[in-house]
Amino acid sequence: MWKRLSEANLKMKPTIIYKCQKCGNYTLAANTQKTKHCPYCGTTINLQKAQKIAAGKNAFEASEILKHLKTQRGFDRKPT
C-alpha cells in the first residue's frame, strides 16, 4: 500500500521530453535528471545540453505527449 503510494508520487514529477542528439529519437526524463541513456541507441544524453521538445506536469502526461509526437512522425506505423 505505502509502496504503491510512493511509486505514484514518483510519477508526479515534472517530466521533459528530450531529443537524442545522436539518433534523433525522443526520450523522457524527470526534470531533476542530468543524464539519460537513450533507449534507442544507448548513447548518454546530457540533458542540460539536449534539445527539449516538450514538458509534462508528470510522467503520464509526458508519455501522452510523446505518443502524440510519435504518431505525428509516423514512428508507430509499419511501412506498407
Ligand SMILES: [Zn+2]
Ligand atoms: Zn539515441
